[in-house]
Amino acid sequence: MASNLKSAKDLVVFLGKSVIAFLESMVFTIIPKPRKNVAGEIVLITGAGSGLGRLLALRFARLGSVLVLWDINKEGNEDTCRMAREAGATRVYAYTCDCSQREDIYRVAEQVKKEVGDISILINNAGIVTGKNFLDCPDELMEKALDVNFKAHLWTCKSFLPAMIANNHGHLVCISSSAGLVGISKLADYCASKFAALGFAESIFAETVVQKLNGIKTTIVCPFFINTGMFEGCSTVRPFLLPVLEPEYVVDKIVDAILQEKVYLYVPRFISFVMFLKSILPVKVSLLVADYMGALNIMDGFVGKNKKE
Incomplete structure (x- = not known):
């Protein structure tokens, strides 16, 4: 009997919290936080x-x-420093x-902690892209894409x-990236790294929730392709x-x-609808939709090599 009462109580609490969270979400959709x-x-x-950086x-x-x-890039970084x-x-x-x-990340992180102090907002933005068919992509470039686009997030967070x-x-x-949500032709290594970065960020967010670390926030950004030069030639x-x-x-x-x-954060918001379609449509239909929107072959005009964000 006691266990049944506890289960019922847990269910009521769960439903109550869910309703509150849903209503809060709806309110902040209409009224910005x-x-x-x-x-x-x-x-x-x-x-x-x-x-972007x-x-x-x-x-x-x-x-x-x-x-x-x-x-x-020391010169580019110093230019940003001056502009800031x-x-x-x-x-x-x-x-x-x-x-x-x-x-190198660990070394520089220790230097930052000594010279500046504790980081309170960490923005993992660095990224590179090779933009080749999987079998044409050199091993060292694929490894570097994973190191920069994903593994760097592990080491900066550990620091x-x-x-x-x-x-x-x-x-x-x-x-x-939106390439961390949907696989794209000629972006096998890039998509893999962005999927991994998103999964890692979600996992750390879950850990902070479980540990009731309410003061630590998480923001996961998934934009479509951006005109920064990294995806030069794409349309x-x-x-x-x-x-x-x-x-x-x-x-x-x-x-x-x-x-x-x-x-x-999905940019543009239409990506949210794309994800919804991906979750409910048969695979062949969702591929036809993606092909119609040009998402599968966006890399056809890519002219860069090992471009960086």
Whole structure:
């Protein structure tokens, strides 16, 4: 009898929490969440020397954050550092770091902790793409894609998550991709790395929930292809559904999602509908839909080689 009462109580509590969470979600769909203040927060951005990383740095500079910029390209990273200061940042630190190398990440992370302090917002943004058919892709390039696009997330989180847990304060941001949701021709290694990054971010989010670390937030970003030069030459046959995105627009969405502490961000929103179709349609039908939208062959015009974000 006691066990039955406990089971009934657990069910009632579960249903009550579910209803509250659903209603909260509906309310914040209509009324945007209040945005948190990130002035003074120490924000680390990987791949800050160009593209999204640079634009994110400039946005957080204007918000008064302390910036820690990582990139393998020292010159590009220092340019971002200078631009961030011009945008209003008073404390900016640039570090040359090869995010494909675990020991380099650990080394630079220790240097950051000594020279700057504990990271409170970690944005794993660095990424590369090869853009070849799987059998044409050299082993070393596939390994590097996995190292930069996925494994770097493991090592940066191992470096900075302990302090977040100790303080019950922090924000983990995973820049994944729509290619982390759906397989795409000529992106086997890239899709694998982005799927892995998304799965890892979701798992760490689940751990913080189970451990009741309510002060540690997670944001997982899945944008469609962005006009940063990384996917130069790519185009979409249905731009009214899935346009190649302008980086400034995507950065606005990412920063807004971080400030509102959203867990998931799909850009454009149509990707949410694509995922819904993928989950309910037969495989052959979903492939026909993807082919109609041009998602399967978007890499046909790709002209880059080992491009980086």
